[in-house]
Amino acid sequence: MRGYLDVLSVSRLRVPLAATVIGAFPVGMLSLGLLLYAHELTGSLAVGGLAAAGFGLGNAAGVVVQGRLIDRYGQGRVLVVAGTTCALWGVLLVAAAPVVAWPGFAVVAAAGMGLGIPATVAGMRVLLAELVPTPGARTAGYALLAVLFHLALLAGPLITSLLLVPAGPGGAVVAGGFLAGGAGLLFSRTRASRNWRPRGASARGDGLRRNAGLAVLLLIAATTGISAGVVAVAVPASALDLGTAADSGVLIAAVSAGEITAGLAWGARPWRWSAARLLLAALAASVVAAGMTAWAASSLVLLLPALFLVGMCSGPSAIASSALLDTLVSRSTLTRAYTLMVSVFLVGGALGNAAGGALTESLGHRQTFALNACWLAVLVAAGALLRRTLEPGSGAPARPAVRAS
Incomplete structure (x- = not known):
């Protein structure tokens, strides 16, 4: 337990860690919410499955794009833009999908939301490497990050289920988008994130391609x-x-x-x-x-x-x-x-x-x-x-x- 205490004793990591957990909730929420909303719109589980798949693939592409941009421009602007993009796609989907005849619109919008999920976990991973002084405590930090992420993934579908009665699947989608946007904004405004600076690796000489x-x-x-x-x-x-x-x-x-x-x-x-x-x-x-x-x-x-x-x-x-x-x-x-x-x-x-x-x-x-x-x-x-x-x-x-x- 000593390693966990060492991590939590770093005051500048507490709020970013909380923002990271908040940013993980939408991953579980939107996977289910988008599937149910697309099914509600089209009556087809196949389209719902495609919407969930589009969200997952968009998330896979989004973390890579954000990682490259963060290493070049820093965390703040990238996470805010990404989270805002996710929220806007959610609003557009719920507002426009009922009047758009093309079923593929829900899949495209779901992919856009996945692309905009802010890479708060990656940002937190970098802050742990920089602000936790000893290797053993850093490993404990990575373990804590993984545990909290999985807990958020478990809680995400439960939050969606709770929102279905008062707001329906569309409301759950919008809520997930705004939660993602809020997490990106909160993370970017923390002192640890604001103070983090990229080292300016060049696109050709970054050492990744031949690693x-x-x-x-x-x-x-x-x-x-x-x-x-x-x-x-x-x-x-x-x-x-x-x-x-x-x-x-x-x-x-x-x-x-x-x-x-x-x-x-x-x-x-x-x-x-x-x-x-x-x-x-x-x-x-x-x-x-x-x-x-x-x-x-x-x-x-x-x-x-x-x-x-x-x-x-x-x-x-x-x-x-x-x-x-x-x-x-x-x-x-x-x-x-x-x-x-x-x-x-x-x-x-x-x-x-x-x-x-x-x-x-x-x-x-x-x-x-x-x-x-x-x-x-x-x-x-x-x-x-x-x-x-x-x-x-x-x-x-x-x-x-x-x-x-």
């Missing part, structure tokens, strides 16, 4: 994203086969609960292993957890703890990946590298959704879980072979400058 360690880390992020996407489809498929559709929410919550539990435990103690070794250890544990999920997939009672174990393993791998960036990239490109890692994970998740749908329909959910375990085993083998590229000195490291708190 072998970062390339391997992005490959791992994309591969684990595919795995997460497959699981996200296989879980409701198993619920439909073994119980009811309502059971899928409980099963998905088990994964999130495992991620939150592991994140809290991870950051509460110091680790002597390097971040690269910890990442590979977490991925190896994920193979075991995925195999147990395939074995348990014939019973909802057994599947619930197996999925909790999946979350227990995936949470630490995400934290270790974030910690690795401190040694693989320079300070001037840290925001861009982090948002790129998040983006490839999101794109991998979209590909995994598509693959998981095809696999569960043709093979069934249990075989899909088994193939996912094999997929992760291949990733671990490749990661072991390429481990040296993830160790310090393989990329373009630069120890983050530490400012007095």
